[in-house]
Amino acid sequence: xxxxxxxxxxxxxxxxxxxxxxxxxxxxxxxxxxxxxxxxxxxxxxxxxxxxxxxxxxxxxxxxxxxxxxxxxxxxxxxxxxxxxxxxxxxxxxxxxxxxxxxxxxxxxxxxxxxxxxxxxxxxxxxxxxxxxxxxxxxxxxxxxxxxxxxxxxxxxxxxxxxxxxxxxxxxxxxxxxxxxxxxxxxxxxxxxxx
Numbered sequence: 001x002x003x004x005x006x007x008x009x010x011x012x013x014x015x016x017x018x019x020x021x022x023x024x025x026x027x028x029x030x031x032x033x034x035x036x037x038x039x040x041x042x043x044x045x046x047x048x049x050x051x052x053x054x055x056x057x058x059x060x061x062x063x064x065x066x067x068x069x070x071x072x073x074x075x076x077x078x079x080x081x082x083x084x085x086x087x088x089x090x091x092x093x094x095x096x097x098x099x100x101x102x103x104x105x106x107x108x109x110x111x112x113x114x115x116x117x118x119x120x121x122x123x124x125x126x127x128x129x130x131x132x133x134x135x136x137x138x139x140x141x142x143x144x145x146x147x148x149x150x151x152x153x154x155x156x157x158x159x160x161x162x163x164x165x166x167x168x169x170x171x172x173x174x175x176x177x178x179x180x181x182x183x184x185x186x187x188x189x190x191x192x193x194x195x
Contacts, residue, residue, distance in 0.1 A: 052091035131185035
């Protein structure tokens with residue numbers, strides 16, 4: 001009997017660890033998503049989603065070029081191989097970022113046009129939508145974790161008070177990660193609305 005208890009303790013901890021791990025992944029994904037939302041200032045992360053085909057292989061732009069923000073209103077893309085400037089320039093245009101790259105012999109300059117108020121509001125809406133999707137995903141993980149714990153209790157692997165304790169831990173994780181989502185969205189909104 002005591003041997004079984006040890007196994008179930010491991011199962012319980014793995015449910016909590018698994019919950020935490022999945023919620024962390026949602027936060028990481030949200031951070032990446034928010035990087036792609038344009039603000040009024042230049043940010044090399046704006047080009048993170050751009051893929052370019054070089055030497056017959058698709059790769060992320062950041063693996064084919066150095067991307068910098070020399071000032072608040074422009075980006076500079078310096079390909080590792082200058083012969084790829086044309087291909088990279090076309091890939092940036094096709095990425096639907098509303099950016100117009102200007103190619104030179106050794107680099108590509110991209111002017112970041114200022115956003116008007118309606119464009120800023122649209123970006124804020126997009127950020128809020130991404131935040132809501134992340135909160136829903138966190139709550140879905142909470143639901144799944146609670147179901148796992150209830151199954152363990154039904155199988156006789158856990159006492160009622162232990163189940164309540166684990167549900168409380170899962171709720172605390174849910175609250176923590178939902179607050180982190182809110183903080184990320186608030187910071188991004190501030191960034192977008194800043195002129």
